[in-house]
Amino acid sequence: MTPTDWLLDAVAATTDAVRDGLHRHRTKIDTENPTGDTQVAADDWVDERYREAFADRPEVGAYASEERQNVLDVGSGYGVTVDPLDGSTNLLSNSVTGTVVGVYDAPLPAGGRDLVAAALVLYGSYTTVTVADADAVTRHVVADGEVVDSDPVSIPDDSGIYGWSGGRAEVDPSLRDALDEVGETHKVRYSGAMVADVGQLLAHGGVLAYPSLGSQPDGVLRLQYESNPVAYIVKRAGGASSAGSGSVLDVEPTGLHQRVPTFLGTPELVERMAAVTGE
Numbered sequence: 001m002t003p004t005d006w007l008l009d010a011v012a013a014t015t016d017a018v019r020d021g022l023h024r025h026r027t028k029i030d031t032e033n034p035t036g037d038t039q040v041a042a043d044d045w046v047d048e049r050y051r052e053a054f055a056d057r058p059e060v061g062a063y064a065s066e067e068r069q070n071v072l073d074v075g076s077g078y079g080v081t082v083d084p085l086d087g088s089t090n091l092l093s094n095s096v097t098g099t100v101v102g103v104y105d106a107p108l109p110a111g112g113r114d115l116v117a118a119a120l121v122l123y124g125s126y127t128t129v130t131v132a133d134a135d136a137v138t139r140h141v142v143a144d145g146e147v148v149d150s151d152p153v154s155i156p157d158d159s160g161i162y163g164w165s166g167g168r169a170e171v172d173p174s175l176r177d178a179l180d181e182v183g184e185t186h187k188v189r190y191s192g193a194m195v196a197d198v199g200q201l202l203a204h205g206g207v208l209a210y211p212s213l214g215s216q217p218d219g220v221l222r223l224q225y226e227s228n229p230v231a232y233i234v235k236r237a238g239g240a241s242s243a244g245s246g247s248v249l250d251v252e253p254t255g256l257h258q259r260v261p262t263f264l265g266t267p268e269l270v271e272r273m274a275a276v277t278g279e
Contacts, residue, residue, distance in 0.1 A: 003059070003078060003103045003117040004133040010053040011101060011119055012142045015127045018046055018099070022123070026091035034069045034257050040088045043067050047084040050099065054080050064108050064256060066225045071108050071256065078116070079104040083225040087193020098122045098195030102229035109224050109256045112249030118229035122199050130202065132236040139202075153202050155239045157266060160205030163190035163197055165220050170213040174276040182207060182269060194221065198230055198264065202237055207265030209273055212244070219261035223251055227262045240267040242274040 025042035047067040054060045054074075061077035064070075065084060083100040090097050099121040106114035120130040130139045130153060137153040162182045164171065171179075186207075189200045197208050210221045221227045231241035231248035241248040242263040251260050263273045 001059070002133070004131055006057060006059050007101065007103055007117050007119055008129060008131050008140065008147070010057060011099070011121060011129050011131075012140070012147060013145050014049050014053045015121060015123070015129070015142050016145050018049055019123055019127060021045065021049075022085075022091060022097070028092075034066075040085075040091055042085050042091060043088050046099070047082065050082045050084055050101075054082075062108050064224065066222060066257070079106065079108040079110060081108065081224045081229070083222070086195045086226065087191070090191070090193050096122060096124045096191060096193050096196040096199075098193060098199075100195060100226055100229050102224065102232070109253035109258070111253055112223075112228040112231060112247070112251065115228060115232045115249075118232045120195055120198060120230065120233055122195055124196070124199075128199075130199075130233060132233040134236070137202075137233060137237040153237045155202060155234070155237045155266060156205035158205060159185045160187070160266075161189040161197075161200050162186040162206050162208070162265075162269075163188055164209035164211065165190070166211065166213040166216070170215060171211060172277065175209065175211055175273065178272060178276045179209060182272075194226060194230070198234070201234070201239070201265060205266050207263065207269035207273060210262040211277060212261045216259070218259040221259060221262045223248075223253060223258045223260045224256060227251075227260050231262070231264060234264045239265055240270040242270050242277075244274060244277040 025045045062079040063072040081102040087097040101119040103117040104110040104114045117133045127142045140147045141149040
């Protein structure tokens with residue numbers, strides 16, 4: 001069984017339980033995750049559902065989560081990283097949330113070039129699991145724990161969407177000007193959940209920016225759990241990524257919860273963003 005096969009099996013078997021329980025865990029709690037984000041009850045609850053899904057699989061040797069301080073050793077095999085509930089603050093408004101999974105063939109923390117598969121889950125009007133490996137990107141519709149439809153994913157080259165994290169005053173003026181120029185031909189999309197915006201990107205093309213901000217100079221996305229797996233999916237779908245001075249996938253990991261500025265989209269637009277943010 002390939003990493004893509006068992007990854008899809010594990011995620012598909014978990015999505016119904018997650019969807020069914022989110023409404024019971026939607027309130028904020030008086031705790032923070034290892035990088036200081038205020039949690040909602042669902043963050044830890046969904047993390048435990050995915051730990052259960054992966055920890056007993058014979059292919060998995062390590063499990064790491066945005067919600068856990070350290071790597072959990074579960075045997076010998078691949079390292080799995082999970083952002084259990086991306087956009088968890090969206091639960092209060094009943095907006096889209098999702099899960100990001102990376103499968104690394106290296107000890108954690110690992111670089112993006114060590115990824116062998118990645119998945120992007122969206123809990124929207126229905127559940128989709130977009131899975132990538134070295135050969136392809138496929139978007140699966142999941143219902144009752146089973147795949148009911150599948151389609152190949154390829155990012156369109158023509159005009160699409162754009163969006164960025166942070167207030168305008170916090171974004172570097174050169175980058176702000178570049179994004180404003182893109183906005184003359186692209187529709188703005190920013191949902192408060194990275195997974196939802198990347199779903200839009202994969203469907204429509206364009207560019208997304210999670211840059212260095214005045215309040216968060218390292219950006220808002222975490223390399224292991226978000227930037228690497230999503231950059232891997234976008235790359236396999238015909239797009240590109242940048243950390244400002246090279247591909248996200250080439251960033252050397254320095255810690256399990258390291259953040260990194262991240263740009264995702266069609267190659268031409270990512271190159272344009274990198275040109276004004278590169279060091």
